[in-house]
Amino acid sequence: MAAGSAIQIPSRLPLLLTHEGVLLPGSTMRTSVDSPRNMQLVRSRLLKGTSLRSTIIGVIPNTSDPTSDCDDLPSLHRIGTAALAVQVVGSNWPKPHYTLLVTGLCRFQILQLLKEKPYPVAEVEQLDRLEQFTNQHKSEEELGELSEQFYKYAVQLVEMLDMSVPAVAKLRRLLDNLPREALPDILTSIIRTSNQEKLQILDAVRLEERFKMTIPLLVRQIEGLKLLQKTRKPKQDDDKRVVAIRPNRRINHIPSATEDEEEEEDHDDVVMLEKKIRTSSMSEQALKVCLKEMKRLKKMPQSMPEYALTRNYLELMVELPWNKSTKDRLEIRAARILLDNDHYAMEKLKKRVLEYLAVRQLKNNLKGPILCFVGPPGVGKTSVGRSIAKTLGREFHRIALGGVCDQSDIRGHRRTYVGSMPGRIINGLKTVGVNNPVFLLDEVDKLGKSLQGDPAAALLEVLDPEQNHSFTDHYLNVAFDLSQVLFIATANTTATIPPALLDRMEIIQVPGYTQEEKIEIAHRHLIPKQLEQHGLTPQQIQIPQVTTLDIITRYTREAGVRSLDRKLGAICRAVAVKVAEGQHKETKPDRADVGEGDDCKEHVTEDAKTESISDTADLALPPEMPILIDFHALKDILGPPMYEMEVSERLSQPGVAIGLAWTPLGGEIMFVEASRMDGEGQLTLTGQLGDVMKESAHLAISWLRSNAKRYQLTNASGSFDLLDNTDIHLHFPAGAVTKDGPSAGVTIVTCLASLFSGRLVCSDVAMTGEITLRGLVLPVGGIKDKVLAAHRAGLKRIIIPQRNEKDLEEIAVNVREDLTFVMASCLDEVLNAAFDGGFAVKPGVERFNSKL
Ligand code: ADP
Numbered sequence: 001m002a003a004g005s006a007i008q009i010p011s012r013l014p015l016l017l018t019h020e021g022v023l024l025p026g027s028t029m030r031t032s033v034d035s036p037r038n039m040q041l042v043r044s045r046l047l048k049g050t051s052l053r054s055t056i057i058g059v060i061p062n063t064s065d066p067t068s069d070c071d072d073l074p075s076l077h078r079i080g081t082a083a084l085a086v087q088v089v090g091s092n093w094p095k096p097h098y099t100l101l102v103t104g105l106c107r108f109q110i111l112q113l114l115k116e117k118p119y120p121v122a123e124v125e126q127l128d129r130l131e132q133f134t135n136q137h138k139s140e141e142e143l144g145e146l147s148e149q150f151y152k153y154a155v156q157l158v159e160m161l162d163m164s165v166p167a168v169a170k171l172r173r174l175l176d177n178l179p180r181e182a183l184p185d186i187l188t189s190i191i192r193t194s195n196q197e198k199l200q201i202l203d204a205v206r207l208e209e210r211f212k213m214t215i216p217l218l219v220r221q222i223e224g225l226k227l228l229q230k231t232r233k234p235k236q237d238d239d240k241r242v243v244a245i246r247p248n249r250r251i252n253h254i255p256s257a258t259e260d261e262e263e264e265e266d267h268d269d270v271v272m273l274e275k276k277i278r279t280s281s282m283s284e285q286a287l288k289v290c291l292k293e294m295k296r297l298k299k300m301p302q303s304m305p306e307y308a309l310t311r312n313y314l315e316l317m318v319e320l321p322w323n324k325s326t327k328d329r330l331e332i333r334a335a336r337i338l339l340d341n342d343h344y345a346m347e348k349l350k351k352r353v354l355e356y357l358a359v360r361q362l363k364n365n366l367k368g369p370i371l372c373f374v375g376p377p378g379v380g381k382t383s384v385g386r387s388i389a390k391t392l393g394r395e396f397h398r399i400a401l402g403g404v405c406d407q408s409d410i411r412g413h414r415r416t417y418v419g420s421m422p423g424r425i426i427n428g429l430k431t432v433g434v435n436n437p438v439f440l441l442d443e444v445d446k447l448g449k450s451l452q453g454d455p456a457a458a459l460l461e462v463l464d465p466e467q468n469h470s471f472t473d474h475y476l477n478v479a480f481d482l483s484q485v486l487f488i489a490t491a492n493t494t495a496t497i498p499p500a501l502l503d504r505m506e507i508i509q510v511p512g513y514t515q516e517e518k519i520e521i522a523h524r525h526l527i528p529k530q531l532e533q534h535g536l537t538p539q540q541i542q543i544p545q546v547t548t549l550d551i552i553t554r555y556t557r558e559a560g561v562r563s564l565d566r567k568l569g570a571i572c573r574a575v576a577v578k579v580a581e582g583q584h585k586e587t588k589p590d591r592a593d594v595g596e597g598d599d600c601k602e603h604v605t606e607d608a609k610t611e612s613i614s615d616t617a618d619l620a621l622p623p624e625m626p627i628l629i630d631f632h633a634l635k636d637i638l639g640p641p642m643y644e645m646e647v648s649e650r651l652s653q654p655g656v657a658i659g660l661a662w663t664p665l666g667g668e669i670m671f672v673e674a675s676r677m678d679g680e681g682q683l684t685l686t687g688q689l690g691d692v693m694k695e696s697a698h699l700a701i702s703w704l705r706s707n708a709k710r711y712q713l714t715n716a717s718g719s720f721d722l723l724d725n726t727d728i729h730l731h732f733p734a735g736a737v738t739k740d741g742p743s744a745g746v747t748i749v750t751c752l753a754s755l756f757s758g759r760l761v762c763s764d765v766a767m768t769g770e771i772t773l774r775g776l777v778l779p780v781g782g783i784k785d786k787v788l789a790a791h792r793a794g795l796k797r798i799i800i801p802q803r804n805e806k807d808l809e810e811i812a813v814n815v816r817e818d819l820t821f822v823m824a825s826c827l828d829e830v831l832n833a834a835f836d837g838g839f840a841v842k843p844g845v846e847r848f849n850s851k852l
Pocket of ligand 1: 342343344345346376377378379380381382383384490521525526560561562565
């Protein structure tokens with residue numbers, strides 16, 4: 001609504017009684033409504049009304065509404081402001097109330113109060129912005145001079161402010177465009193004035209009087225601003241900063257000391273920041289952007305949300321290591337020693353890492369494939385990454401990618417978002433403070449995908465040596481050179497790594513450990529580390545190798561050493577309590593059975609359950625006797641063993657065979673069970689099988705049915721048609737885990753052959769291999785992990801496809817010596833090896849040979 005045009009308000013107005021703040025025509029005010037009468041007005045007039053008229057109310061200042069509606073109405077201020085209710089917001093907290101946004105239209109005076117309840121309504125007379133007032137100007141000269149003077153002051157005041165702030169520029173334009181008679185009201189509501197002063201202006205119905213009263217207020221504000229600028233001059237070389245105009249400030253009010261100090265401090269910070277930007281070694285492009293942002297920052301009022309955003313941005317830009325790097329100190333011989341010292345076994349991995357480092361040393365640049373360590377958890381992938389950083393003398397930073405499904409996690413959010421921030425790469429650089437760290441991208445196989453874009457695509461850019469010298473994070477919006485960063489990735493499996501990403505990386509498989517390797521790792525690395533972490537010394541605790549073996553076989557079942565490390569930690573904690581209490585006791589000779597070869601006389605163990613803590617005999621013992629962890633102590637601390645050898649028990653019935661499976665967590669043994677019952681030839685499969693595995697089951701049955709006569713396999717009623725009146729159920733335990741892959745083919749055949757022949761499969765044999773309809777055995781993957789799993793489970797004979805024989809070379813000699821391998825190229829050979837005494841073919845029944 002143009003402030004200058006004439007308006008006409010209704011002659012009857014509902015009255016809103018306000019106490020805080022004075023609404024002047026042409027200005028807007030937010031007021032809280034919680035008294036009964038005012039609430040009634042909002043509810044029944046504003047919220048129910050449908051016409052524009054119903055949103056016009058009379059705002060009476062300086063009159064508080066009684067807190068209860070039975071109280072009498074207080075005497076009302078005579079003059080009020082007719083206002084348009086622009087917005088009503090309701091809330092129930094902390095008590096029911098509304099917040100009204102009202103815009104003043106014109107003055108009115110109350111002629112007569114018409115009713116008081118539920119809310120007051122009065123007959124009113126409009127006092128300004130009437131037709132006759134806007135057209136006929138009384139004594140043109142006199143008012144002309146006054147208004148001219150007023151206008152000049154108003155312009156002077158506005159020009160003291162920062163014109164680059166849009167609101168100030170708009171105000172400047174309004175001064176020229178608004179009719180002069182509207183200016184006193186508007187400016188009074190903008191500058192620092194008390195409620196009392198505003199009330200006086202409201203009561204000044206005559207325009208001349210209003211001009212006269214507002215001029216001193218303007219002058220006072222101008223003087224106040226001058227004073228403020230003078231106090232700042234020495235520190236501030238220009239007047240670009242916005243001087244906020246706050247209401248309720250007196251002319252001679254000099255901002256309080258603390259407030260001023262705060263502002264100065266902020267200002268100093270900004271100057272410091274600018275200095276830092278200029279002296280930092282950022283790229284030219286970045287410097288340009290920063291200076292532009294700095295310019296914007298200086299013009300922004302601090303209360304603006306964007307101020308903090310811009311400042312954070314500039315601070316990050318200054319902190320980033322644009323040109324700061326550590327010096328590489330690579331010496332291959334030292335690197336070899338360091339890698340060997342930090343890690344036992346994993347020869348293949350260490351060899352490849354050394355080659356990689358040697359090439360880097362000779363070529364002196366980082367272009368080349370990104371190394372990606374793939375293997376089960378706890379085999380030392382992360383810790384090799386850390387060692388590489390150590391050998392190079394570089395900073396190390398781990399970026400966990402598991403579950404990341406948003407592109408902006410890698411590439412940052414654009415700064416238009418509230419709460420936007422840089423991506424993990426830039427954040428990591430800020431954390432390490434140098435531009436050539438080793439970044440370990442952990443779990444690249446667990447990257448997600450979502451509507452927010454594909455993080456793998458963002459990683460592609462990061463990892464591509466051709467592109468990453470100008471990586472642009474959305475938050476920074478300028479290129480940052482990542483070419484000095486050494487990236488290493490880790491994953492549990494390559495199956496879920498996006499192919500484009502896989503293409504950029506060189507995969508190095510890190511298989512699980514054998515029991516012997518685990519024992520060595522425990523004694524060389526894990527135990528010393530745990531002792532140190534728990535403040536123990538070898539004089540206080542002794543863990544013999546047999547105990548470690550016990551922990552490995554009976555308390556953990558894993559390819560890596562993470563659970564083993566945790567169990568050792570639990571032992572150290574328990575011993576720490578004993579040591580701290582000074583309570584340990586000599587082992588009785590009959591309890592030292594596991595410590596063969598150790599000096600039995602020195603054996604001590606803790607036995608919290610059977611011995612009383614207050615046993616005085618304890619105190620006589622020398623405190624430096626180490627606590628020996630034997631099997632009994634182990635049971636005490638870790639509870640009963642979690643894994644017992646169950647193999648032979650489970651194989652006591654026909655229809656069970658042991659397969660070998662590969663999972664991202666390492667190899668595992670898998671019992672396949674089959675049973676048959678009367679039915680209509682149906683095959684039921686349970687255990688969450690994938691399509692490939694279901695097909696293997698069908699293949700196995702078809703092959704057995706076609707060879708039933710040859711092997712004398714019959715169903716319950718003696719027929720060679722195995723499915724005649726018979727249903728078969730095949731189950732793969734660990735039913736909750738989804739399984740897929742072709743390698744269970746031979747196991748299913750063996751299991752069904754056992755079921756239909758009624759013979760038991762040897763209890764110490766495990767097998768793996770894909771089958772064809774013609775009974776050939778095809779090679780499968782993950783042989784090393786599978787063999788290690790069989791070895792862990794105490795199995796002795798392993799049937800593998802003939803064409804996998806070459807994979808056995810990777811397996812440690814001691815493991816190979818413990819096992820017997822049967823190489824099978826067809827199912828006959830598998831069955832012969834799986835059953836004691838072989839699985840004889842009935843003479844005379846020839847194998848079906850294809851003539852193709
Ligand atoms: P991953 O990253 O493969 O899941 P970690 O690197 O976190 O495994 O290794 C887990 C723990 O096992 C670490 O404390 C590490 O030092 C230890 N560890 C694993 N393998 C070895 C090894 N070959 N030699 C020494 N310590 C090892």
